[in-house]
Amino acid sequence: xxxxxxxxxxxxxxxxxxxxxxxxxxxxxxxxxxxxxxxxxxxxxxxxxxxxxxxxxxxxxxxxxxxxxxxxxxxxxxxxxxxxxxxxxxxxxxxxxxxxxxxxxxxxxxxxxxxxxxxxxxxxxxxxxxxxxxxxxxxxxxxxxxxxxxxxxxxxxxxxxxxxxxxxxxxxxxxxxxxxxxxxxxxxxxxxxxxxxxxxxxxxxxxxxxxxxxxxxxxxxxxxxxxxxxxxxxxxxxxxxxxxxxxxxxxxxxxxxxxxxxxxxxxxxxxxxxxxxxxxxxxxxxxxxxxxxx
Ligand SMILES: [Zn+2]
Numbered sequence: 001x002x003x004x005x006x007x008x009x010x011x012x013x014x015x016x017x018x019x020x021x022x023x024x025x026x027x028x029x030x031x032x033x034x035x036x037x038x039x040x041x042x043x044x045x046x047x048x049x050x051x052x053x054x055x056x057x058x059x060x061x062x063x064x065x066x067x068x069x070x071x072x073x074x075x076x077x078x079x080x081x082x083x084x085x086x087x088x089x090x091x092x093x094x095x096x097x098x099x100x101x102x103x104x105x106x107x108x109x110x111x112x113x114x115x116x117x118x119x120x121x122x123x124x125x126x127x128x129x130x131x132x133x134x135x136x137x138x139x140x141x142x143x144x145x146x147x148x149x150x151x152x153x154x155x156x157x158x159x160x161x162x163x164x165x166x167x168x169x170x171x172x173x174x175x176x177x178x179x180x181x182x183x184x185x186x187x188x189x190x191x192x193x194x195x196x197x198x199x200x201x202x203x204x205x206x207x208x209x210x211x212x213x214x215x216x217x218x219x220x221x222x223x224x225x226x227x228x229x230x231x232x233x234x235x236x237x238x239x240x241x242x243x244x245x246x247x248x249x250x251x252x253x254x255x256x257x258x259x260x261x262x263x264x265x266x267x268x269x270x271x272x273x274x275x276x277x278x279x280x281x282x283x284x285x286x287x288x289x290x291x292x293x294x
Contacts, residue, residue, distance in 0.1 A: 015040070049227045054133045054268070077122055079250070080105055080114040085236040087243040088118070090250055100242035120233040120250060123213060123277060124258055127189055130215070131265040131273055137187075143217040144186040147179065175280055182259075187275040190216040193232075193251065194283030195244075209235045211251065216280060255279050 009017070019040070023033045043050065043058070050056040080089040082098035082105070089095065089105060096105050106112040130136040175190070182188065192214040213230045214223055222228050232251060235241055258277035265273045 012044070052133075052135055052227075054135060078117050078119050081116050081118050081236050083115040083236075085239070085241050087241060087246040088250065090246065116236060118233060118236055120247075121230065123191070123230075123232070123251070123254055124263055126213075126230055127215075127258075127275075127277055128263060128265045131187060131275065132267045134267075134269060137267075137273075139219070139222060140189065140215065140217040141186065142219040142222075143183070143188075143190060147183070178278070178280075182276070182278050185275050187273050189275060189277045190280040191255070191277060192216055192281035192283060193255070193279055194281075195235075196284065209240070211235070211247065252279075 019033075019036065022028070023036075028036075079091075081087065082089075082101065083103050084098070084101045086098050086100040086103075097103065098105065103115070105114055107115050130140060183190070194212060194214070196210045196212065211232045213232055215228065215230070216223060218228055233247070235244075235247060241247060255277060259279070260276075262274060262276035265275070267273060
């Protein structure tokens with residue numbers, strides 16, 4: 001306590017003062033000030049997430065613009081959906097109205113643009129990002145290390161529940177049965193795909209459903225954490241889609257491709273890593289038989 005004098009500030013207090021001075025110097029509007037404070041606090045809150053990036057930094061304007069331009073090449077991941085959320089129109093689907101609620105797909109009063117679209121993340125894109133990053137690549141080696149039997153004691157989960165989960169996934173008969181045929185490469189990835197059902201608010205109304213993926217290669221004390229799970233998409237609409245499978249089939253088709261043909265990731269540290277992605281477990285409303293193609 002004796003060190004805390006009137007002139008000693010904590011780091012966050014000093015940053016707050018610096019921001020305050022900047023705001024005053026450039027007459028930044030109150031509203032913008034409030035938003036900047038909120039944003040900066042987000043970066044503190046998400047510190048763990050940021051630390052897992054290989055070189056985390058807030059970019060300057062021109063870099064952001066360049067990044068966003070490159071991102072638009074990912075537009076292939078955007079799909080038309082029924083405005084009521086009944087179904088997703090896959091790339092071969094040429095129907096102009098929803099067969100469940102008869103809502104038009106395209107808006108004739110707005111240059112025939114689709115009434116609603118949604119984005120679905122590509123598992124391949126996500127996995128290649130994780131493999132390219134040396135930090136996450138090492139975390140993903142947990143499965144391989146476990147199989148190879150040389151896992152250190154400190155990698156062992158302390159928690160009894162975690163121990164049970166290991167038994168669940170990588171000691172399970174299903175995994176052991178396909179291990180020698182499907183997990184031949186140390187970087188091969190096992191995933192679990194599941195939907196969360198519906199997120200319900202306090203008054204009991206349904207909000208939305210999320211399809212997400214757990215990467216089982218992470219150690220059990222990481223893989224169930226929020227920041228390690230991947231949200232592939234949030235289903236539109238407030239009720240269960242009439243055709244849940246129209247959404248799911250797109251995702252399963254990509255997994256099928258990655259499982260059969262695999263992918264090559266060229267990393268910034270000059271490695272060329274070949275791997276396949278297999279769905280080992282499915283949960284929620286996702287039928288197990290849809291992924292068990294071995
Ligand atoms: Zn519909």
